[in-house]
Each structure stands twice: as C-alpha cells, then as structure tokens.
Amino acid sequence: MLSKALAKTNEHKMMKPSGDGGDHAQQPPRAPAVAIFNTDQAIVVVADMPGVTQEHVEITTDSETLTLKGTVAPDTHKGFRLLHSEYKAANFERSFTIPTDIDTQHVEASVKNGVVTLTLPKNKAVQFRRIKVTSG
Amino acid sequence: MYTNNWGYSSLLNDVASILDQIGRSSVSRSGVPFLGNSTPALNIWENDDALVLTGEIPGVDAESIDISVMGDTLTLTGKRQFSSPQDKETPTTMEFNRSIQLPYRVDADRTEARTRDGVLTIVLKRPDSEKPRKISVKDS
Secondary structure: OHHHHHEOOOHHHOOOOOOOOOOHHHOOOEOOOEEEEEOOOEEEEEEEOOOOOHHHEEEEEOOOEEEEEEOOOOOOOOOOEEEEEOOOOOOEEEEEEOOOOEOHHHOEEEEEOOEEEEEEEEOHHHOOOOOOOOOO | OOOHHHOOHHHHHHHHHHHHHOOOOOOOOOOOOOOOOOOOOEEEEEOOOEEEEEEEOOOEOHHHOEEEEEOOEEEEEEEEEEEEOOEEEEEEEEEEEEEEEOOOOOOHHHEEEEEEOOEEEEEEEOOHHHOOOOOOOOOO
C-alpha cells in the first residue's frame, strides 16, 4: 500500500499529553495527522498543522526521506491561568520514506488555514499513461 | 467541580494518538477524516475578567463557525470542506459540534472570537456577578 510505504512516523517523538497545556519551548514536536493520496501525476500529502504559516513550514528531502516541519507560536495567555488543557501547541515534525520515482526537485507546497498540502510529482517515466491501441 | 467531558479528555488524547500511530485515526483530534462531538480539542484559560478558549481547527473557514453562548454553556459548530486530489469534483464536508460547560456564566454580549491559520480563540467576558470578589478581613 503506497501510503504505508511513504509514512514512517517518528514515533519516539510522539508526545503523550499530560493535560498541562503549558511550556511550549520544552514540548517535543508532534506528528501532524496526514492524508496521503496517489494520483496519476503525483503523490499528494495533506497535513494538519494548525497555527503554522507559510514562513514557518520547512520541507527537506534527501534521496530517501522527506521531512516536514512546522513551528507554531505557543498557546499562552499572559496574565491568565490555565484551567483545562486538551492539547499542547507543540511544533510539528514528521518524516516519510520517499519512493524512488518521485521528482524531488519539483516538490510544491502550500498552506491554508493551518493545512499544508505537499505535491510530490512522479517522474515522467512512471506516470500513469493510457496506451492507445490501433487496429490494423 | 467541573463536570462532563473534562474528566476523560486525556483518555481521548491517548486513544487518538494510539490510533494515529497505527495509521487509522478514526477518532481524530485535528479533523481528518472524522470529526465528532469532542472536536475541537480546547484549552481553557481564565483570569478575573474573562475566559479564553483556544482550539485547533485546521482547514475550517471562519465563516462556517458558529458559536453560541447561553449562561454557562458554549456551543461550537463548524464545517471543514475538503477536496480530495483524486476526485476534485466532489468535496467532502466534515462537521463538528461541541457543547462545553464553562465553570461559570459568561456575558454572551461581550464574547469575541477569531480564527487564524486554523487556530480558534474565543474570549468570554465574565459578568460582574461571576468575577471573584475580594473579601477584606477585619481584625476586631
């Protein structure tokens, strides 16, 4: 399954929430939830990274791995006491194993409403093509 | 003192992170693919004048969010629209609907909310009757 081949989460970095909400600088990064799609031309990765803007997304690739990182401002409110916490606004980080037929030079990314969409074009040789059959 | 879902919210966090690790987040805190009635996850702050609620709502447009306040109950609904790259013609809509009981009544007329980059912030002012009052102690 393509998505399983792609996704190798940094599981040791997954944080266990402890209901405390607070010190952002010391939080280990969390892995964003992703949905991965396979189209004829590309693999598309949609990652939920609320609080992340364009300037705070970092995408790096080497021959085998694609790493997606995002930094966010901490959820703190000066002069307020934390009553209840269901999430910690930690930075995001997740790595994926890239199949060899991805054109890593032409990866594109966009962000909107805290959702990062990564498009990983497939090398032309492996793009899905319909072969026309002629008769005669 | 605080009832309902606050007691088991950390259990939900643990369940969500386990399911995400095995690649099937059917209980999704961040909205993909399933939004339920405990979404979004919220942090709640207070000072003597106000409550502030923050929540992560990636992919949700501000116009789709509906916030209503009555007494000490806040209800939050919204929609996330998503177009799959495999089928751009049929967008999926995911809805969330969460009611939360606040620790005290708030002033619905002085509530403000804003979203930015998928993070929702709601400021709820406390009416004078719900603000802490300092009692001075006389030494007689």
